Amino acid sequence: xxxxxxxxxxxxxxxxxxxxxxxxxxxxxxxxxxxxxxxxxxxxxxxxxxxxxxxxxxxxxxxxxxxxxxxxxxxxxxxxxxxxxxxxxxxxxxxxxxxxxxxxxxxxxxxxxxx
Amino acid sequence: xxxxxxxxxxxxxxxxxxxxxxxxxxxxxxxxxxxxxxxxxxxxxxxxxxxxxxxxxxxxxxxxxxxxxxxxxxxxxxxxxxxxxxxxxxxxxxxxxxxxxxxxxxxxxxxxxxxx
Numbered sequence: 001x002x003x004x005x006x007x008x009x010x011x012x013x014x015x016x017x018x019x020x021x022x023x024x025x026x027x028x029x030x031x032x033x034x035x036x037x038x039x040x041x042x043x044x045x046x047x048x049x050x051x052x053x054x055x056x057x058x059x060x061x062x063x064x065x066x067x068x069x070x071x072x073x074x075x076x077x078x079x080x081x082x083x084x085x086x087x088x089x090x091x092x093x094x095x096x097x098x099x100x101x102x103x104x105x106x107x108x109x110x111x112x113x114x115x
Numbered sequence: 116x117x118x119x120x121x122x123x124x125x126x127x128x129x130x131x132x133x134x135x136x137x138x139x140x141x142x143x144x145x146x147x148x149x150x151x152x153x154x155x156x157x158x159x160x161x162x163x164x165x166x167x168x169x170x171x172x173x174x175x176x177x178x179x180x181x182x183x184x185x186x187x188x189x190x191x192x193x194x195x196x197x198x199x200x201x202x203x204x205x206x207x208x209x210x211x212x213x214x215x216x217x218x219x220x221x222x223x224x225x226x227x228x229x230x231x
Binding site: 002006017031034035041042043044045048055056058074093103104105106107108109 | 119147149151156157158159160161164207217218220221222223224
């Protein structure tokens, strides 16, 4: 069964460093998303991406964040200068159509620890 | 804006007993609703979704949920709990309009413990 994959599973970085989180969405899906879950808190929407551009973004997704689809299979989230409060589990998701019609399929997540 | 509230951050049931996990939504129009499950150290797996067809939705592993507009609820049930059902369960909502349909808003989650 097709699935969303994410690498690395765990990333440790120093405050102020740049990190790039990698995702490979399901191959025939057209919509891509990033969410995060700070320990003990809700899963929060960060950004959605369609047709090579951002569709929606939340207040969390400020200038420190960027997304890219560098080729036909990868979808990345870059945090330019990490802060302690960026420590969280980051989930990538994809859907074939708009979220309501199909549901979104999530990857296993990347745990980011900022020291 | 849509939101969901999950009543009960922790629920414990005995193996073989009924599972009932509660979710209430807030939305100006009937939304799309979802239940996801997260097993330890894994991602979010879609259990079932409501998209305005039948109000009683069946999902994987014998879970089902009923959309009740009058109660703004979408509670998740399973007739008989298995030990393998122990996990965290998230209710989520998505809007129908083009501007909001692309993001999911999650509840706080309910940790289900199944006792032998």
